[in-house]
Amino acid sequence: MAPNATSEVTGVLNENDAETIDGGLVKDITVHKKAEKRKLHIVWRNVIAFGYLHLAAVYGAWLLLTSARLYTVAFATFLYVISGLGITAGAHRLWAHRSYKAKLPLRIILAIFNTIAFQDCAMHWARDHRVHHKYSETDADPHNATRGFFFSHVGWLLCKKHPDVIAKGKQLDISDMLQDPVLAFQKKHYFILMPILCFILPTTIPVYCWGETWTNAWFVATLFRWTFILNVTWLVNSAAHKWGDKPYDKSINPSENPSVAAFAFGEGWHNYHHVFPWDYKTAELGNYRLNMTTAFIDFFAKVGWAYDLKSVSNEIIKKRVVRTGDGTHHTWGWGDKDQDKIEIDHATITHRKDE
Numbered sequence: 001m002a003p004n005a006t007s008e009v010t011g012v013l014n015e016n017d018a019e020t021i022d023g024g025l026v027k028d029i030t031v032h033k034k035a036e037k038r039k040l041h042i043v044w045r046n047v048i049a050f051g052y053l054h055l056a057a058v059y060g061a062w063l064l065l066t067s068a069r070l071y072t073v074a075f076a077t078f079l080y081v082i083s084g085l086g087i088t089a090g091a092h093r094l095w096a097h098r099s100y101k102a103k104l105p106l107r108i109i110l111a112i113f114n115t116i117a118f119q120d121c122a123m124h125w126a127r128d129h130r131v132h133h134k135y136s137e138t139d140a141d142p143h144n145a146t147r148g149f150f151f152s153h154v155g156w157l158l159c160k161k162h163p164d165v166i167a168k169g170k171q172l173d174i175s176d177m178l179q180d181p182v183l184a185f186q187k188k189h190y191f192i193l194m195p196i197l198c199f200i201l202p203t204t205i206p207v208y209c210w211g212e213t214w215t216n217a218w219f220v221a222t223l224f225r226w227t228f229i230l231n232v233t234w235l236v237n238s239a240a241h242k243w244g245d246k247p248y249d250k251s252i253n254p255s256e257n258p259s260v261a262a263f264a265f266g267e268g269w270h271n272y273h274h275v276f277p278w279d280y281k282t283a284e285l286g287n288y289r290l291n292m293t294t295a296f297i298d299f300f301a302k303v304g305w306a307y308d309l310k311s312v313s314n315e316i317i318k319k320r321v322v323r324t325g326d327g328t329h330h331t332w333g334w335g336d337k338d339q340d341k342i343e344i345d346h347a348t349i350t351h352r353k354d355e
Helices: 044-066 070-096 106-117 122-133 151-154 163-171 181-188 189-210 212-235 258-263 270-275 290-302 315-325 341-345
Strands: 308-313 347-349
Touching: 044 070, 044 212, 070 106, 070 122, 070 189, 070 212, 070 290, 106 122, 106 181, 106 212, 122 163, 122 181, 151 212, 163 212, 163 315, 181 189, 189 212, 290 308
Parallel strands: none
Antiparallel strands: 308 347
């Protein structure tokens, strides 16, 4: 099922037109999607910035292997993990897809982690990601994979957005995020908080706490670490839309990519995720193998800070696998106005908050 567009444009039907219990179609009506041919308007400021960043990251990798202190390497790894969770458990699974709910303390933690990651404020990240799911691999998709690996990986950040991306983004409902005071605070103060959490503290802490050199602190703990988590996130848009198995829906490009899942804390099970974007696990896996984010959410569910965890029932999964991809399911997450009622009725929600 898909965005509010005709099947002639996207090759899929609206979710309300679903004909099966697992949210798909009885027959394949897929139309091959192809990006519109147009001249890209390069943003040279971004090209220069990302060019420097990646050259600096290569130098940082060399320093990491040759001169950085072990404490600095461990610190950079720690920042990589928590900033990654700020994207996966925060901007992605919580705010973009509403696949679970979080109490205020956890939302504050995730907002801090997300700010360390510096991939725009969580509200903007989640909005663009909802558009990506609603209009996947059309010109309204911010990182349309049909334009090639490079574009879906980083090229989309080096040029102006396609007009469809802007137009569809403005139409999307983000009222839930606008009402979240944590997101509102982060957005309002982002250009004060982000430099402090992503650049200043990661550079000064190694210098003043264990005597690291300014060079190692800047190029290893800050620039290499930031570049690494950026590219890991981008691989979900590029590699996981190109390589891997498609056990849930063979008609779409998103694929099950274990390598991406390993580095992106469980975000590489992408065929499943695009079929069932509101599952808090983003995967069918019954354990935490290559899915650290699920373990993180489950831990806070036990603490009581995460609740209403949504997952797909075995019945729905089995029906979808048997049909092996005769339909798609383009919703941005739980509560999308186009979400199928049968899907909602059969969802499994654990750790409900006491009413």
